[in-house]
Amino acid sequence: MSHRNARLTVHGRRLLVERVRSGRPVAHVAAEMGVSRPTAHKWVRRWRAEGEAGLADRSSRPRTTPHRTGAETEARVCELRQSRKLGPARIGPILGLPPSTVHRILTRHGLHRLAWLDRPTGRPVRRYERSRPGEMVHVDIKKLGNIHKVTDRRHAMDNKQATTTVRKRGKPVIGYSYLHSAVDDHSRLAYSEVLADERKETAAAFRQRAHAFFTRHGITVERVLTDNGPCYRSGLFTQTLTAAGIAHKRIRPYRPQTNGKVERFNRTLLDEWAYLRPYTTNTEHTQALTDFLHTYNHHRCHTALNGQPPINRVNNAAGQYT
Template sequence: MHPSTVHRILSRYRMPRLAHLDQATGRAVRRYERARPGELVHVDIKKLGNIPDGGGHKTLGRAQGRKRRAKAGYAYLHNAVDDHSRLAYSEILADETKQSAVGFWERANAYFASVGITVERVLTDNGSCYKSRLWRDVLAEAGIKHKRTRPYRPQTNGKVERFNRILAQEWAYARPYRSESQKREAFTGWLHHYNHHRFHTAISGPPASRVPNLSGQYT
């Protein structure tokens, strides 16, 4: 059967796109958006392989790149995304321990506060660093509620998962880098572009359009 015919049949019966379905249940994912900045912040960690000096497989070819890749190690991107505005705070750290996660959150919370956003609730997955007493206590001391996703339901934390995909496509794998330091130097500029200039279809503009106190919006 021709694909266009299949599309017409599915449209006739109002079948949702596969991308809009929960892979575990086959049910349509219910979209939501918080009413104000800070009402909910999504937090997650994205693990990426470091690029060895001289480049990886994109620069040298897959066979040679794999030989050089073994000793390069990994980077852990700790990410926090505001549900309402999609404003993101991100850091590249050496691990995903509870100490690193807590330190990251304290700096992320300070960043959100600096632009007038008071964080009320944080949503994470069930990673060990987010189940630690240290994480629990730091959020409780700040009066922030902590909520975790249901097991095997990463789409519940979908906004930060989407941010993870965007940074991978538009920064980490967007072009061949000659070293890890070169890739990291590009990250600061990319994150500024994401927050201040990158058009987000769901909010009809960049995150900065929903955060009036965000400086550097036109640079």
């Protein structure tokens, strides 16, 4: 494998072979390029045997590992990890293995990070991403309690605490708001509205406005993925999608991971908008959503997009598919 001080890269090996093919002695070419004659002969020999593919880097992994942990022991390590969520320091004493060996086994099987496992089942999370914008749009609803005016600074740390305090003092929250959101699977471009309910008519109307939003950004929606809420099971919601030539997909019951793009967006909304600071009124809270959405779509760095905002991926895809 190449390293940062390597004399020959793939390009250098190709140049070495071309000079040898021109009729020059291997020893002279090796001296010019600062490598030994055996090394030069090695690359020429590989090129003659395999062609251009022989000049590529190869893995330094050995062909056989006689002292590797047995398959049954590895299976037992994986079983303890997935069923009991134990780490190397606890699995090691149970099986009589060094923790370092347990960690290598978990890494080999992709189980060394608990965040990569589905907590209830212990199975590795299968992450997916559609290949182009509009191929799949995730839609969901988040229920939020309406905000009371905060007048006591002791209870104004955040909206969660303020709401809890009001309940304890015998003043229940007056109603709820429903945050309807749509997130494009490929680009993560998002659209949200705070609405009064989650009825089928409201969900269908939101879907149409979200469709118009994605259309303005040059995205043609092909599929919509929702959970199994009553408004999404209604004939009205499906009919509006069918009329627009959009396929309606629903997740398996009790599998919110499938709709994970919008579920993660809901969590971001709670952290960076809903409970970011104390809001004095529900109107102020709703108006702040517009500013957040602009920041999220146009400026906020997204780890799944290599640190770029969603709008950049939309623009890149537009140039790719035009």
